[in-house]
Amino acid sequence: MQDTEQMKWALLIGTLAMLMMAFFVISFVLFYQKRRFEEEKKLSEIEKNHSRLLLDTALNSEETERRRIAQDLHDDIGTMLSLTKLSLNQLGKSIGENSEKDELIMKKTQSLVEETILHVRRITRELVPTTLERFGLTEAIDEFIHKLEEGNNLTITFQPGSEELPRQGQKIELTIYRIMQELVNNAIKHANCTKIDISLEMNEEFIGLRVSDNGIGFDPEAVKDGHLAGLGLLGIESRLAIVNGSVQYSKTGNGGSTALTLIPVVSEMSNSKPEPLHPFRRERVNL
């Protein structure tokens, strides 16, 4: 009888120990899993920030390089071309009276030099969007489309939104500008369009850039799957990744395509007033 009682107690203790172990295992799995997930989340966040930093640095380097080339063009080649023009003017005065043929060659040379100066000036401005930093997005986009319309049989409309767009941080403005440039260039190169509509909208949360064309269009799903994603579209994605933005491609009713870019509004601007970007100043772009 006593043995039976002892056996009962032994079984009871064993069962309780087993149950405690079961409770412990369940709790352990729950807490360990949660902890490991938090660690993984932190790690992926660090990796994401690191790749974003790398991307940011790459784009900063690109902008710095553009500025350097623009400065070299302006300071060195531009100055030399101006001096050449001046010398040619002086030379033209001395040979102008002797020969009609020489005068013709001189005028042709002068006009070529002037044309080269204009080209250098244009390339310099394209490399560094000085209007963007001085006057803001609306003016910069306006200037860009006016220049484009001059050389192409293309109608480009721009709607800057109902209210005046307040100045944003240098990085945001440059990102929107470069994306707009890429989207418009894509439409001209690949879409065979005759009309491009650009609109800029802003609310409390986002700045929206919409670029639509009436061209041949493309399959947005193919872009999503990466089949159509060339360097240009990848560049857009990269620039947007840095500012936490997003882009959506869709087909329009008239057969063309629309790209809608949304960039979150940053409440505090990095600089109270954007530093003017000018080819005369040799400094690193601080994006």
Add this chain to the structure above:
Amino acid sequence: MLEKYLSYFQYDLLASMPVVVTVLPLILIFYRQAYVDPTFKLLLFFLISKLLIDLIMFHLAAQRVNNLLFFNILIVIRYSLLSGMFYYKFESRFVKSLIFPVAVIFSVVTFWDIWYCNEDLINLHIHRIVKYALTIESLLMIFLTLLYFYEVIKSLKIPNLLTFPFFWVCSGLLLYYSSLIFISPALHYSAQWKKLIDLGLLDRIPYSFEIISLLLFSIGISFFSARYYARH
């Protein structure tokens, strides 16, 4: 007849309660459409067979007839269906490949155990609970559950275990079999028609944890989303 049922229900409330509680996860499986998942389909089959056998056992117990043959048969059905659930959940091919052969071997062992413990199989009156099969079942199920938990921790594919239905099912199984593993060998000696040995509180523990495990199954099923399952 109804009086007999009611009086037995009152006489052994804790042993009769799991029969009633089994209906709850069953209803929830249909309500949440959890049967679309093969794992929960097997759980549904188990719950249906358990309910049927429990009802037969309840009826026989109320009639004062030995019902241990059904208890023994339920061991085979229970292990086959519950271990089958793990077949769909394990990612390791090695473990998957073992589940079916082990279930077959276990079934053979259980039938041998039934025959070994009951020399006169025709005489149901003196039928006894198996000697080894219940303990082996508990060991195997605890092993499978712990192995599954290990895989879950290792793979890190489930962001929140508290909303993962099968985690609750596994927790219920682990608790139930942990409560049974030490008591199961004693049941062979205690549960005899002619010479019943009173195990006291020990006898009550598996019933309590059977109810708890059924409630945990119900919690798990209530988290099941057929739409989410279809998407993944």
